[in-house]
Amino acid sequence: MSDPIEFHAFVDGELSTSQVAEMEALIESSPIASREIQAIRQLKEFVWTKSSQVDAKDEWKSCVLRLNEIDKARRVEFVVGRFAPALCGIFFLVIVAGGLVSRRHDSNYASPLHPNLARFYGGLNAPKSPVDGNKEIWLKNLINQSWLSTPDHPQFRGGFSYEMDGVPVRRVQVRDGAGDVTVLFIQRHIEFEGMTPMDTHPGFMAGRVNNMNCVARSENVNTVAVIADRPYEDLVSVLSH
């Protein structure tokens, strides 16, 4: 064994027992090997004892601060990870519950059963389609049949169809001897908010919309409302036709 690498391994204690025995025999017999081993030992010890120790106190403090930041970030992540879904669920339920309560109690919201008449009358932003074709013929017949018996000779002036809150509405403009009358045919039993039952005419409701009088009546699944700038009694008369 005369490989220089083995001398270093011997000094470093990295040889097996048998290799160590071989090396010791070589050192005994060879002054060159002995000198080399001695030189390696001295150099190793010299480097070990003379290499300067690094003062690392300040740098270690920086590391501790960095570890603190990491721990803090992990705690935040933990809280967010564990509790955020539950908090989100609670918030979602609160929002849904609030929406339901608002839907039941908010006076500005048009419930299908108690909607605001003005919204149905105006149609707001609902897309409107003109009443024409079969619908127009049907409405004209309906109006003529009901009003023919009156001396006013009503005239069909046109109309629109639209939907409010999912309810189909036909708004028809009619003119008779006393002026214009708006008739709303609504395919749902509706009690308009703000309208009050008429004591003199059971089943009729009276109210105001757009500074005009309105009388409405619901039967089965339909509601008809007439709106005009004329007394309630006259509107009851028109609606009775």
Added chain:
Amino acid sequence: MGWNGWVGRIPRPMLFGKRDKRESFERQAEKVFPSVLGTALRLTRSREDAEDLAQEAIVRAYDAYERFDGLNFKAWMLRIVTNLYINRYRQRQRGPMLGSLEEEGAIEPVSSETELPDRLLFDNVVGSEIEEALWKVPEDFRMAVILSDIEGLSYQEIADATNVPIGTVRSRLARGRSMLRRALEGYALKEGYLKKGTSE
């Protein structure tokens, strides 16, 4: 109470399930940190780079602490810092690089051919001069000498830290020591600690 205050009140065991992890890591890391920083300094030769490297190694080690096998924490830390250095700093370091001839040529003996007395050499050279001499040794050889002779790692631990076979570690260590001895001799002769051809 602010968000941080609220988070701060959550007990650590509830968060990590291992209350001692941080304390255990900190206790062990603080002991070996001078070695980590010293190795980083000897590899980069820049205090600023060495601090960054050492701190990054600590953070990496903390993240991976659960994977530590529990055997030799110092060797594990030095492995992390060495690997970080190889991956990040090596390409832009300015010291002598490994040459193919140096890796393949014959290994010179450590003992002086000129019979220069070791005692004179070793008695006069101081720590800072060793650091200078070390820096003259090509990087891969220097790394082996640092990890073995300064940090006391075994061949296997050096092989793990530097990602080379154990035979390469043995070879690099033998060559690195020989080069270091020559560098020290040159330094001693230059400074007048030794006179060539003279005896003690």
